[in-house]
Amino acid sequence: MPGARQTSLASQHDVELCALAATGQRQAFGELVRRHGSAVRGLLRRMGAQSAEADDVAQDAFLAAFERITEFRGEGTFAGWVKRIAARAYLRRLQKERRLGALAAENGEDETHALTGDADGRIDLDEAMKGLGPAERLCVSLCFGAGLSHGEAAEALNLPLGTVKSHVKRSLDKLRARLAPVEGVVAAGRSGNG
Template structure:
């Protein structure tokens, strides 16, 4: 293929790239990988996969997406579709390694509390996710990072729906407390002055 064709891929929408990839144009899929590969690895890290493991699962998910590209109908985003594939593959890997059972049982203990006085520092999501238990992090990442519904996450994790909802609720509460220390301090100041 010529350089003009390759640069043409960069200007195409994901749905168009998927159609080209489904027709056998590997470079079109390569453009999708270039666009979304790091976001997939980021989601997997947020779910608990470490460095090389996140890379391996992302690669496996992208390979599965390539093999099933004709199934993508464009009803949602390509990124969301492949993130769901990656999340499910990571969960299967956890199940194979018997770590999922441990993660599902853990999480009722509060882990390290968010440090007060961090209002002057920028807090990123990866750091904030560290205050969550592994089960909370996994459920929040699946529902908000991979775009699965609570029911889909419960099915994938083989957990009761209420358990997943509880992990998500507790996780979001911890994230709000961690990511909004300035608001908390302001509200506390108003209560003590009022």
């Protein structure tokens, strides 16, 4: 019978699973973790967390979400809600370790990672994000990965609103340029399919 219950939970919508979890059904919350755990860890890695740290913060975020599940009203997505919890938990960790000020102070001018792709000219978002400066990566991850407004990101990072907007715009410009198809690769790909 456990397999049937898993199938039943797997077919439930996130809002329904949250309602079940709010009544104490841990398996329902486990299904939410299974569905969204990798996305939360991915956001944290894009924000600059190393793999093990991303796992730790994601676990803390899901525990906090479970404890506060009755606060989730279904007005947005569960994934967005838990990502905001995770992003804020990561920022608190950086503040506690006094790394946030150092990261936010960097303006991205002297990047440590070059924006280079593989031999085929392809690059994924995670690779492209590594080419951003630490402050740019944090700002764009908070605004687009965690769904915070520019104002909320500025408050979370203790930066002026204009600085956050500049970091986000600069980041998006860099990401667009880096993720844009390379003409030779696109043409080669089209001729191979014809």
